[in-house]
Amino acid sequence: MIRVAVIDKSxxxxxxxxxPCRKSCxxxxxxxxxxxxxDGALPPIIDEGVCIxxxxxxxxxxxxxxxxxxxxxxxxxxxxxxxxxxxFKLFRFPEVRTGEVTAIVGQNGTGKSTILKIxxxxxxxxxxxxxxxxSIDEVAERLRGTTTSSLIKNLANxxxxxxxxxxxxxxxxxxxxxxxxxxxxSVSDGTGVDEVAQTLQLANxxxxxxxxxxxGELQRLAIAAAMLKDGDLYLVDEPSSFLDVSQRISVxxxxxxxxxxxxxxxxxxxxxxxxxxLADYVSVIYGEPxxxxxxxxxxxxxxxxxxYLDGYLKTENIRIRKDPIRFxxxxxxxxxxxxESLRWERSSTDLGGFRLEVEAGxxxxxxxxxxVGPNGIGKTTFLRKVITDxxxxxxxxxxxxxxYLSGVFSGTVSSVLQTSAGTQEIPSWAETEIVKPxxxxxxxxxxxxxxxxGELQxxxxxxxxxxxxxxxxxxEPCAYLDVEQRMAVQRAIRRIAEAKAAVAFVVEHxxxxxxxxxxxxxxxxxxxxxxxxxxxxxxxxxGMNRLLSSLSVTFRRxxxxxxxxxxxxxxxxxxxxxxxxxxxxxx
Numbered sequence: 001m002i003r004v005a006v007i008d009k010s011x012x013x014x015x016x017x018x019x020p021c022r023k024s025c026x027x028x029x030x031x032x033x034x035x036x037x038x039d040g041a042l043p044p045i046i047d048e049g050v051c052i053x054x055x056x057x058x059x060x061x062x063x064x065x066x067x068x069x070x071x072x073x074x075x076x077x078x079x080x081x082x083x084x085x086x087x088f089k090l091f092r093f094p095e096v097r098t099g100e101v102t103a104i105v106g107q108n109g110t111g112k113s114t115i116l117k118i119x120x121x122x123x124x125x126x127x128x129x130x131x132x133x134x135s136i137d138e139v140a141e142r143l144r145g146t147t148t149s150s151l152i153k154n155l156a157n158x159x160x161x162x163x164x165x166x167x168x169x170x171x172x173x174x175x176x177x178x179x180x181x182x183x184x185x186s187v188s189d190g191t192g193v194d195e196v197a198q199t200l201q202l203a204n205x206x207x208x209x210x211x212x213x214x215x216g217e218l219q220r221l222a223i224a225a226a227m228l229k230d231g232d233l234y235l236v237d238e239p240s241s242f243l244d245v246s247q248r249i250s251v252x253x254x255x256x257x258x259x260x261x262x263x264x265x266x267x268x269x270x271x272x273x274x275x276x277x278l279a280d281y282v283s284v285i286y287g288e289p290x291x292x293x294x295x296x297x298x299x300x301x302x303x304x305x306x307x308y309l310d311g312y313l314k315t316e317n318i319r320i321r322k323d324p325i326r327f328x329x330x331x332x333x334x335x336x337x338x339x340e341s342l343r344w345e346r347s348s349t350d351l352g353g354f355r356l357e358v359e360a361g362x363x364x365x366x367x368x369x370x371x372v373g374p375n376g377i378g379k380t381t382f383l384r385k386v387i388t389d390x391x392x393x394x395x396x397x398x399x400x401x402x403x404y405l406s407g408v409f410s411g412t413v414s415s416v417l418q419t420s421a422g423t424q425e426i427p428s429w430a431e432t433e434i435v436k437p438x439x440x441x442x443x444x445x446x447x448x449x450x451x452x453x454g455e456l457q458x459x460x461x462x463x464x465x466x467x468x469x470x471x472x473x474x475x476e477p478c479a480y481l482d483v484e485q486r487m488a489v490q491r492a493i494r495r496i497a498e499a500k501a502a503v504a505f506v507v508e509h510x511x512x513x514x515x516x517x518x519x520x521x522x523x524x525x526x527x528x529x530x531x532x533x534x535x536x537x538x539x540x541x542x543g544m545n546r547l548l549s550s551l552s553v554t555f556r557r558x559x560x561x562x563x564x565x566x567x568x569x570x571x572x573x574x575x576x577x578x579x580x581x582x583x584x585x586x587x
Contacts, residue, residue: 002076003053004069005046006291007086008442010450011065012043019044021057021066046086064442067291075294079128080142081114089128090114092295094266094283095146096233101255101265103279103301105272105308108454108482109289109439112268113167116235119266120164121155151233163231167238167268167480168453169218170406173211180213180221181206188228196224199254201247204529215242215404215479216375223251233264240271241479244375244509246551249566252277270482273511273555276305277566284308286320289439306561308483325487326562341365341503342471344386354530356381361522361536365501368493369537370514372507372547373524378532379507382524383473386505391471399467401460403475403507409448413440413459416448420463427466433495434462437488454480465492472496472504478513486510490517511555512564515540523547544584554583 014037027034027050034050035057043065046057051068058066081090090111096102096119104112117123127134127142136156143149154160176183180202184193197203200220205213213221219242226234236255240248252274258265259280269275275282282304287293296304296313307313311321343362348355356378363369371379380403391398399420402408409416417426417435426435435441438458443451448459457480464472472493478486490513497504505522508514514521521543526532538546548554554577555564564584567574577583 001053001070002073003048003051004067004071004089004292005048005051005086006067006088007043007046008065008067008290009043011063011442011446012061013063013065014043015041017062020060020062024056024060026054026056027052043086048086063445067288069288069291071292076128078142080295081118081123081125082128082130083114084130087130088114088290089292090295091128091287091292093118093125093143093148094295095281095298096148096151096264096266097281097298098147098151098264099259099262100280101259101267101278102298103267103269103275103282103304104285105269105275105282105305105483106285106287106293107289107484108480109293110285110287111293111295112285113237114293115295116164116237116266116268119151119155119233119235120162122164155233160233161231162233162235163226163229164235165222165226165237165239167241169222169241170215170453172218172222173213176210179207179209183210183221184224184228187225192228196227200224200227200250214375216244216247219243220247220251223254227254227258231263233266234258236265236267236269238268238270238480240269240274240509242375242476245372245511245547245553246374248274248509249277249551249553270478270486271510271512272305272309272483273564273566276301277568279304282308284313284320286313286318290442302558302565305563306558309561309563321484325483339365339501341367341501342386342390344389347385347389349381349385351381354378354381354532356385356532356534357526358382358385358534359536361534363503363505363537365503366498367519368497368504368506368517370506370508370518370521370540370543371524372509372514372521372543373532374528376528377524377526378534379524380475381532382522382534383475383505383507387473397469398471398473399464399469400473401464401475401477405456405460408460409456409463411448412444413446413448413451414444416459416463417444417466420467422468430462430466434465434488434492437492438462438485452480454482454485457481458485461489465496470500470502472502474504474506474508476507476509478508478510486513487516489513493517511544515544515564521547525550541584545581548583549581552578554578 022035025035032050035044035046037044053070075091078092080093118125125139126132140149140153239251279301281298282301284296285293309325311324312319340362346360347358440458461477493504520537522537523535523543523546524532554567554574556573558565
């Protein structure tokens with residue numbers, strides 16, 4: 001049995017806590033040093049060879065900064081990288097096949113971005129010894145028998161050109177300046193800019209300053225820049241964030257086009273519909289977020305995604321999740337008799353060159369309304385209009401999570417949640433239903449301005465759910481969240497809506513999430529950036545068919561998991577469903 005002890009340096013505050021971890025360690029009393037401090041201002045060091053894994057220090061730490069897990073001895077031989085002493089540990093490395101699309105799926109904090117950084121030569125793997133500097137031959141030997149072994153050697157010898165599309169595209173304006181055209185021209189010889197811009201719907205933004213772009217526009221800019229670079233290996237980290245359904249399909253087709261040109265792609269993605277459409281092979285990463293991650297053997301796309309949803313890797317005989325994730329195999333029932341809770345009238349709004357036409361509609365108690373449509377079509381404007389028209393200037397009776405979170409919160413995570421709850425402590429039901437499933441419990445004493453994009457999104461969603469209200473509004477709650485967290489969010493939204501007979505509006509582009517969470521759909525159409533039309537709420541079947549027919553995309557249900565899967569364009573299933581008008585739900 002080996003022990004992996006991890007200390008979250010951002011959470012540990014030894015000057016403030018009196019060092020109870022060392023004082024409570026039973027090994028210290030024997031004269032050995034299982035926990036020791038090299039400097040009072042620094043986090044302690046846990047000697048994993050001396051530690052007996054009693055877990056007392058984990059429980060005594062007031063800031064939840066310590067994690068100790070026991071793993072089988074055999075897996076130590078497969079340690080691939082460690083982020084410093086008592087840092088995150090990655091076991092194994094995914095197999096990357098030349099000329100194919102390999103997807104990596106798993107929880108946030110289990111090593112996906114670390115893998116991309118290793119492939120991008122931004123991190124040199126240390127084979128689990130943070131003080132070691134193994135040669136490239138030793139690293140390749142650890143991967144012997146896989147196609148990645150030769151790839152690692154070629155990367156070290158700079159024989160493979162790597163293009164890396166980063167995860168947090170909202171940081172781009174801090175790294176580059178100028179217009180979209182200038183940025184794209186700087187990464188190419190100036191040719192192909194107009195063609196790529198047209199494909200990714202950036203043509204009308206070429207003269208716009210990068211600092212004025214929205215999240216979705218920055219995402220498409222990052223993908224366009226990667227497309228224009230001449231590489232052999234393309235590393236794409238979460239390409240769907242902030243993109244609408246149409247743009248996600250366009251990006252998927254663009255990335256598949258790279259494969260058709262003989263390029264190799266490694267993609268990290270949480271939108272399982274998009275991932276399934278893109279990937280040839282899948283590697284699942286499992287473990288404990290922030291502590292360790294284990295990379296599974298390579299599987300076909302369908303088998304890999306289904307294994308991840310099922311929570312059981314059959315080829316390795318290991319369960320990675322207690323409960324499987326199941327999808328409904330039939331569409332939700334149409335509208336039933338219920339008590340009307342909110343109604344909006346037909347109206348129109350002009351916003352400096354953009355016009356939004358809203359059809360009359362209503363929401364019922366205990367109902368979740370999905371709001372779908374392209375970016376720039378007026379979804380956020382519609383939410384704000386409902387809030388303004390129905391509640392006036394009094395926002396105390398609603399709970400609203402905005403799309404962009406910069407500057408929204410201040411203070412510690414605990415203070416944010418306590419303020420939302422209106423109590424001095426976080427309610428026990430919220431701990432069980434929201435805080436722990438979203439993995440916020442270990443962030444509770446952190447300042448919100450130190451959180452990553454995914455962590456901040458989790459806190460924002462939790463804050464919205466905890467707030468006492470009968471009306472909840474969520475604008476893109478899934479950005480940067482992994483599959484597990486998305487499922488936790490949808491369950492929490494549904495339970496709160498049903499338990500409190502509340503109304504929830506959810507703007508989201510993840511089709512699987514919308515399918516899970518919604519009772520009815522509000523579909524927006526029109527011309528993005530020019531005019532939008534808000535249709536009345538409709539059944540899930542009619543709403544999805546209306547949305548997908550405009551995109552010429554059809555979904556089928558997986559036989560085993562019931563999850564929606566995108567049909568390949570022109571396939572027999574695609575042609576049959578298009579002809580019948582069943583773009584999403586099949587009778």
